[in-house]
Amino acid sequence: MSDYILVLDEGTTSTRAMLFASDGTLAASAQAELTQHYPQGGWVEHDAAEIWDKTLACALEVIPKAGGPAMIAGLGITNQRETVVAWDKESGEPLTRAIVWQDRRTEPFCLALRQAGHEAEVQRRTGLMLDPYFSGTKMRWMLDNVPAVRAAADAGTLAFGTVESWLVYKLTSGAKGAGAHITDASNASRTLLMELAGSSFEKELCDLFGVPISALPKVVDMAGNLAATDPSLFGCAIPITGLAGDQQAATIGQACLAPGQTKATYGTGAFVLTNQGAAIPQSGHRMLGTVLCQIAGERTYAIEGSVFVAGSLVQWLRDSLGIVEVASQTEQLARSIPDSGGVTIVPALSGLGAPHWNADARGVITGLSFASGKAELARAALEAMAHQTYDLARAFAADGTAWETLRIDGGMAANDWMAQDLADMLGIPVERPGFVETTALGAAMLAAAGAGLYPDLASAAAAMRGTLTRFEPSMDEKVREERLTRWRKALAAI
Numbered sequence: 001m002s003d004y005i006l007v008l009d010e011g012t013t014s015t016r017a018m019l020f021a022s023d024g025t026l027a028a029s030a031q032a033e034l035t036q037h038y039p040q041g042g043w044v045e046h047d048a049a050e051i052w053d054k055t056l057a058c059a060l061e062v063i064p065k066a067g068g069p070a071m072i073a074g075l076g077i078t079n080q081r082e083t084v085v086a087w088d089k090e091s092g093e094p095l096t097r098a099i100v101w102q103d104r105r106t107e108p109f110c111l112a113l114r115q116a117g118h119e120a121e122v123q124r125r126t127g128l129m130l131d132p133y134f135s136g137t138k139m140r141w142m143l144d145n146v147p148a149v150r151a152a153a154d155a156g157t158l159a160f161g162t163v164e165s166w167l168v169y170k171l172t173s174g175a176k177g178a179g180a181h182i183t184d185a186s187n188a189s190r191t192l193l194m195e196l197a198g199s200s201f202e203k204e205l206c207d208l209f210g211v212p213i214s215a216l217p218k219v220v221d222m223a224g225n226l227a228a229t230d231p232s233l234f235g236c237a238i239p240i241t242g243l244a245g246d247q248q249a250a251t252i253g254q255a256c257l258a259p260g261q262t263k264a265t266y267g268t269g270a271f272v273l274t275n276q277g278a279a280i281p282q283s284g285h286r287m288l289g290t291v292l293c294q295i296a297g298e299r300t301y302a303i304e305g306s307v308f309v310a311g312s313l314v315q316w317l318r319d320s321l322g323i324v325e326v327a328s329q330t331e332q333l334a335r336s337i338p339d340s341g342g343v344t345i346v347p348a349l350s351g352l353g354a355p356h357w358n359a360d361a362r363g364v365i366t367g368l369s370f371a372s373g374k375a376e377l378a379r380a381a382l383e384a385m386a387h388q389t390y391d392l393a394r395a396f397a398a399d400g401t402a403w404e405t406l407r408i409d410g411g412m413a414a415n416d417w418m419a420q421d422l423a424d425m426l427g428i429p430v431e432r433p434g435f436v437e438t439t440a441l442g443a444a445m446l447a448a449a450g451a452g453l454y455p456d457l458a459s460a461a462a463a464m465r466g467t468l469t470r471f472e473p474s475m476d477e478k479v480r481e482e483r484l485t486r487w488r489k490a491l492a493a494i
């Protein structure tokens, strides 16, 4: 029976192919690192041909472990969002390096648009801010600065897409210049070129950003029979049945399928998404509105808030201060003392994200005394995660989306002390899945539902989610208040 799901999980630093059984267990995986190109300060680029070659090689490595391509019911793709690839529809080859989501080169254009008074309208229509992070201004930069991209636009052969779009093009015989040019609604909602309420890219928004709408892919569902791989690639055609941007995939992988359900991923930074149901999000607190899922044309939305510094603070303790040798030691250190001795860290090492949005802020450590040592600093670093998350919880609640439980994942979520502290400070249960690769699992759930292995996404999620560890809040209210007072005072010191 063909009941395996193949997931291509294309991240910022690596690309992977993962083979899932229909009950959500991981059967095999292969991974390859991606080269990061930093041509100038603030610029980050990837080679789209390398992404394709390495993703294909990983897929070819794991497919035999399913017993061959015919054993695979569906293929799901999840990807680093916002990164832009430009290619030629006739040759199927990239026209320039991909501009990665972290790249800040389009800040002058964003500033000009903000100064021209476009931000409020753009935010209302797209749910996003005028920030270089999103795809639209990256496309415009390529048109203005790469002659081959402009020439292809003039000749009508230019294709723009985010990375899932590029991979689908190549998988569907793009090598012969005849691939499917599609993007899923979650990735499309990160471009600034689609309205949150819209089902396709919007001419007026494309005109504002100077992007020809003819170069953009068709916006499609995130599960279903979306396309099929060229039979010559793997030996027979594999249906492409799931597509999602990484944070949306993780939210689905955490089974946040009902309004109010929330996941937080603690990696280098932290990304929090709350399911908003069918209502189009309009944040009064500078959170982002984004498409969470679209199946059979039916949309659900999410509110998204990101914190710039999470695990990278622990990395800084390890690499710059030498307080720990490995990140997990922060847990023993935090447990070795009853409190942080009044030490508080505001981890604004690269500015503060939501809900503060202060790019120029820099970190502070308050409350140091001669009694402060490694343990106090490690504990204060972990406490800062709950403090930052608490501020997000307040802002989400003020937008009408209070959290009932928080589902956590990402490398830092392995820290039990931090998980308990989150439950204590937020005053809600925190759940952590036994299988922490929620991004890939979410893509597998979409692909399984899309392939018809399950009647719908909720059934796929229920069958594939696996075991959970739960952390219940148990902190004394006075201790909690004292922590929050310390945090607010430290924030005011910025």
Ligand code: ADP
Pocket (backbone or CB within 6 Å): 266, 267, 268, 269, 310, 311, 312, 313, 314, 315, 327, 328, 329, 330, 331, 410, 411, 412, 413, 414, 415
């Ligand atoms: P990313 O996907 O952003 O590369 P990961 O999800 O792999 O990040 O998480 C890695 C981050 O988590 C690192 O910054 C590391 O410092 C931190 N980290 C990993 N394990 C722990 C732990 N047990 N306690 C605290 N921090 C941790």
